[in-house]
Amino acid sequence: MTGRVEPSMMRQHLRMYLVLGSIDCPVDPTHVVQEALAGGATMIQFREKGDDALVGEPMIHLARRIQHQCHQAGVPYIVNDDVELALKLNADGVHIGQDDECAADVRKRIGNRILGVSAHTVEEAERAIRHGADYIGIGPIYPTRSKDDARAVQGTDILRILRDSGIDLPMVGIGGITAERVEEVLCAGADGVAVISAVTRAESAREAVETIAGASERFFLRK
Ligand code: TZP
Numbered sequence: 122m123t124g125r126v127e128p129s130m131m132r133q134h135l136r137m138y139l140v141l142g143s144i145d146c147p148v149d150p151t152h153v154v155q156e157a158l159a160g161g162a163t164m165i166q167f168r169e170k171g172d173d174a175l176v177g178e179p180m181i182h183l184a185r186r187i188q189h190q191c192h193q194a195g196v197p198y199i200v201n202d203d204v205e206l207a208l209k210l211n212a213d214g215v216h217i218g219q220d221d222e223c224a225a226d227v228r229k230r231i232g233n234r235i236l237g238v239s240a241h242t243v244e245e246a247e248r249a250i251r252h253g254a255d256y257i258g259i260g261p262i263y264p265t266r267s268k269d270d271a272r273a274v275q276g277t278d279i280l281r282i283l284r285d286s287g288i289d290l291p292m293v294g295i296g297g298i299t300a301e302r303v304e305e306v307l308c309a310g311a312d313g314v315a316v317i318s319a320v321t322r323a324e325s326a327r328e329a330v331e332t333i334a335g336a337s338e339r340f341f342l343r344k
């Protein structure tokens with residue numbers, strides 16, 4: 122990468138953003154990734170979390186396999202929380218929450234790689250921007266079962282509040298998003314949707330991604 126990702130490119134990457142780790146997947150996560158990439162996933166985040174999550178070498182091995190799949194497909198590969206891992210793998214970016222390392226410090230460590238920051242309020246979003254975020258993740262928009270320590274459900278109103286406050290940074294909604302809800306999330310101001318279970322627990326991850334990506338494409342064609 123020669124410089125920071127352009128906002129217009131970032132918005133494209135956020136269209137159908139798959140987030141996953143081994144505990145989110147009833148089958149081999151690399152199978153889910155393969156199907157999701159075939160269905161048109163636009164970015165993938167490795168988020169290996171939870172009581173039974175992989176650690177150590179098995180975790181790094183899975184992280185590398187998914188990175189390889191993303192690389193083959195030409196899709197950016199983002200690592201959740203673990204800046205060390207992202208640097209070790211030379212991932213395309215990092216996503217951090219409000220309880221993780223300070224975004225400004227992460228920006229310094231990762232250079233021009235993509236930096237995503239979760240935000241729940243206008244203040245958090247503005248700080249993330251000052252600290253060098255390339256996009257903000259907003260949620261949970263709807264109830265979710267995929268995050269134990271999720272904050273209160275925000276609804277799509279939070280997306281409108283952020284946009285109305287003048288925040289223009291690429292923004293992705295997350296939490297309980299299904300194909301039926303894509304339009305509502307995008308209408309409220311998101312550039313894309315980040316999903317776990319709607320894809321990882323679908324009978325066909327490929328079809329799930331195709332349906333979500335299709336809904337998003339239709340929305341932006343009309344805009
Ligand atoms: N951050 C806010 S909600 C959430 C994360 C990681 C989980 C989203 O998972 P799902 O299954 O799409 O609701």
Ligand code: MG
Nearest residue numbers: 202217218221
């Ligand atoms: Mg985190």
